[in-house]
Amino acid sequence: xxxxxxxxxxxxxxxxxxxxxxxxxxxxxxxxxxxxxxxxxxxxxxxxxxxxxxxxxxxxxxxxxxxxxxxxxxxxxxxxxxxxxxxxxxxxxxxxxxxxxxxxxxxxxxxxxxxxxxxxxxxxxxxxxxxxxxxxxxxxxxxxxxxxxxxxxxxxxxxxxxxxxxxxxxxxxxxxxxxxxxx
Amino acid sequence: xxxxxxxxxxxxxxxxxxxxxxxxxxxxxxxxxxxxxxxxxxxxxxxxxxxxxxxxxxxxxxxxxxxxxxxxxxxxxxxxxxxxxxxxxxxxxxxxxxxxxxxxxxxxxxxxxxxxxxxxxxxxxxxxxxxxxxxxxxxxxxxxxxxxxxxxxxxxxxxxxxxxxxxxxxxxxxxxxxxxxxx
Numbered sequence: 501x502x503x504x505x506x507x508x509x510x511x512x513x514x515x516x517x518x519x520x521x522x523x524x525x526x527x528x529x530x531x532x533x534x535x536x537x538x539x540x541x542x543x544x545x546x547x548x549x550x551x552x553x554x555x556x557x558x559x560x561x562x563x564x565x566x567x568x569x570x571x572x573x574x575x576x577x578x579x580x581x582x583x584x585x586x587x588x589x590x591x592x593x594x595x596x597x598x599x600x601x602x603x604x605x606x607x608x609x610x611x612x613x614x615x616x617x618x619x620x621x622x623x624x625x626x627x628x629x630x631x632x633x634x635x636x637x638x639x640x641x642x643x644x645x646x647x648x649x650x651x652x653x654x655x656x657x658x659x660x661x662x663x664x665x666x667x668x669x670x671x672x673x674x675x676x677x678x679x680x681x682x683x
Numbered sequence: 684x685x686x687x688x689x690x691x692x693x694x695x696x697x698x699x700x701x702x703x704x705x706x707x708x709x710x711x712x713x714x715x716x717x718x719x720x721x722x723x724x725x726x727x728x729x730x731x732x733x734x735x736x737x738x739x740x741x742x743x744x745x746x747x748x749x750x751x752x753x754x755x756x757x758x759x760x761x762x763x764x765x766x767x768x769x770x771x772x773x774x775x776x777x778x779x780x781x782x783x784x785x786x787x788x789x790x791x792x793x794x795x796x797x798x799x800x801x802x803x804x805x806x807x808x809x810x811x812x813x814x815x816x817x818x819x820x821x822x823x824x825x826x827x828x829x830x831x832x833x834x835x836x837x838x839x840x841x842x843x844x845x846x847x848x849x850x851x852x853x854x855x856x857x858x859x860x861x862x863x864x865x866x
Binding site: 521522523525526597599600601603604612613616617621622625634635636637638639641642643644645646647649650651653654655656657658659660662666669670673674676677678681683 | 704705708709783796799818820825826827828830833836837838840841852857859
């Protein structure tokens with residue numbers, strides 16, 4: 501027998517499915533408790549409210565493994581983490597979608613910007629530790645996020661239709677240009 | 684005296700301000716007529732409904748000038764169109780934001796994908812006319828959209844804080860890698 505899912509976990513799951521795909525302000529507490537099939541008062545009890553539940557879905561994110569790699573392995577790890585096979589029908593609820601749908605949110609935008617600046621861009625620049633480290637880190641994120649956007653969200657031919665191997669070569673070419681940038 | 688704005692133009696303006704920043708499904712006809720200060724029935728009269736108004740805001744978009752440049756000038760034009768000064772407080776309503784907020788929309792996503800594939804990616808690939816034209820066109824869009832996303836939406840240091848001149852050098856390095864890609 502599988503273990504029954506707790507109410508708290510049901511709320512987190514519904515929170516991810518709705519907040520991460522539609523954006524914080526476009527989802528009501530009632531949408532979430534309806535999807536979770538639990539009483540509307542329980543978001544307050546478990547998370548202190550809508551914002552607390554959103555923040556709990558953020559806190560649950562696994563760390564980006566690129567930040568744990570050594571400097572030499574960074575390029576390959578970064579490419580690998582964005583070249584995974586992807587099914588637009590089933591893989592809608594993912595950390596990139598969370599960032600995308602909420603960076604344009606009027607309430608959560610600042611929190612998401614701080615999350616990416618402090619949690620991804622700054623540690624990446626520190627790891628690079630080179631001249632232009634901040635510029636290169638920002639450019640690497642631009643390349644990786646841009647490829648994810650064009651491939652997964654816009655589904656443009658020439659990226660959306662490539663094998664993981666072909667995609668790896670494409671992302672590597674762009675990521676290398678970011679990491680070797682000289683003004 | 685300035686010419687009074689017509690009801691139709693008021694609705695288009697409110698449509699751009701709301702649809703382009705919050706996404707089609709997150710905006711009601713009432714939101715729009717409220718912002719425009721006109722009767723709720725007028726969206727139907729002038730545009731045949733909510734979808735018609737959305738499509739009218741799309742049809743009004745100026746063509747991307749990169750597609751009118753010759754092949755030699757393409758890189759410089761593409762860089763130029765994404766290196767413009769930008770104020771996140773006042774420049775929120777722009778074509779990139781329209782694409783971003785609506786490509787993740789459950790109703791309008793397919794229309795936006797078709798718009799970018801047929802209106803931007805395919806003509807760009809045709810203009811490149813080289814081996815790997817489709818791949819390079821998709822990669823160029825990934826670079827340009829990724830830079831806009833990291834600079835304007837995520838506001839990451841190393842891109843968001845650069846002068847137009849510094850930014851031009853950064854985008855050129857990435858765009859060149861896209862346009863010179865060999866598998």
